[in-house]
Amino acid sequence: MTNVYCNPPFRITRTSHVCVTTGDLETSSAFYQDIAGLKISYQDDDAVYLRGVEEVCHHSLVLRKSDQPASCDAIGFRVLHDSDLDAAERYFKDLGENVEWISRPGQGRTLAVNHSSNVRFELVAEMEMRPRGLDEYQSPRGGRALRLDHVQVVVPDVGPVGDKFIDMGFRASEAIVEPDSQKRIGLFLHRKNNPHDLVLAMGAGPRLHHFAYVVSDLQMLFRACDIAGTMGVGNEVERGPGRHGPGNGTFVYFRDPSGHRLELILPPMQYMDMEEQTRIWSAGEKHMIVPWGAPAPQRWREEATHFTDVPLSDGALARWTSR
Ligand SMILES: [Fe+2]
Incomplete structure (x- = not known):
């Protein structure tokens, strides 16, 4: 690998x-x-x-x-x-x-x-360049999202699909496996130096579960939530703020006006030393995978964005979740 x-x-x-x-x-x-x-x-x-x-x-x-x-x-x-x-x-x-x-x-x-x-x-390989906005301190908007970090895609067969991306050069930083079979039901794949560029989760798919932007700190995370409430779309703050075990991520999930799911996260941990092995989480360790907070709401587990003109696999609609 x-x-x-x-x-x-x-x-x-x-x-x-x-x-x-x-x-x-x-x-x-x-x-x-x-x-x-x-x-x-x-x-x-x-x-x-x-x-x-x-x-x-x-x-x-x-x-x-x-x-x-x-x-x-x-x-x-x-x-x-x-x-x-x-x-x-x-x-x-x-x-x-x-x-x-x-x-x-x-x-x-x-x-x-x-x-x-x-x-x-x-x-x-290339895009047109635009000015960096980091020094525009006078006009912060929303959570002042800094950069896109990762996407999560729901697929019915995490193991085989994950192997195809690993063959392209992705590395598995963390994996969630079923306790008895060791079947992979969640897989964190990365190319840059943090735990995730592409996360795969088991469920009917393929569907885009969410895409995640990094914000600078907790204040910005809450600022985005507060503004959603002020705008009258507080119900679309779907889950969190909370903590993931895998990736050690701090998150909050929003649904946009079309139903796409946006995640805002704090800057992820670094992940770069080659001798570090894939961290394996057992799906049975629910208290570790989601260490605190309310269970994920049903719509977070079941709803995701279809790919344009791509048929959905058979199987349960829900994305796998730990609780
Ligand atoms: Fe995420």
């Missing part, structure tokens, strides 16, 4: 962006500006492109207008160099995977992978 991480077939560096649809661009855009604190890089009649306060890349979130039920067009990963896109094309074609070159405003060459797992992702 570590060898592939060190010598991947192409070099993914991090989670780059998420593309979701909405029936109401204006309302969705206002949500991400006023509550999360994202900034608009570009907009037209069909889409809004947003980025975090710390981000210099053109966008980390794309809201595309659609009259169809809200869905996720793709999740995006950044690769280190333009040549990694060509390496990725060769890699996927050799495996018989379906790939195509697409264009998206603000992005350089982009390789879309219609992956056999049905998880829709795209790879990009």
Whole structure:
């Protein structure tokens, strides 16, 4: 596993962006500006492109207008160099995977992978640059979200799908397994130096469960919650604030006006030394996986965003959860 991480077939560096649809661009855009604190890089009649306060890349979130039920067009990963896109094309074609070159405003060459797992992702090496907003102290908005950190995707078969991403160079920082069978039902995969770029959780899928932005501190986390309440959407503060055992993350989850789930987190721990082994959590250790706080609400366990035009697997709709 570590060898592939060190010598991947192409070099993914991090989670780059998420593309979701909405029936109401204006309302969705206002949500991400006023509550999360994202900034608009570009907009037209069909889409809004947003980025975090710390981000210099053109966008980390794309809201595309659609009259169809809200869905996720793709999740995006950044690769280190333009040549990694060509390496990725060769890699996927050799495996018989379906790939195509697409264009998206603000992005350089982009390789879309219609992956056999049905998880829709795209790879990009470059974006247009925008000013970093960290020194704009006079105009904080919402939780002043700094940067996109990770996405979580629900899939019916975490083990086999996880292995395909591990073969691409991801490394498993943590895993949740069933006590008796040791079957993987949750898997934290990373390329950058924290526990997660892509998290897989067992359930009917593939579906996008959430995407997560980092905020600077607890005050900003609560500020986002307070503003949601002030705006009359306090009921859409869906879960938390709370603490995850795996990843040691501090979280709060929101539902946006289209139902997509946004997580705000505090800066995650660092994860970079190669000799560190995957930390295994038993699903039976519920008191450790969610050490305190109320159980996850039913809608957090059952509802997630479908990928655009991708059929759902059979099986229970709920995402696996520890309590
Ligand atoms: Fe998360």
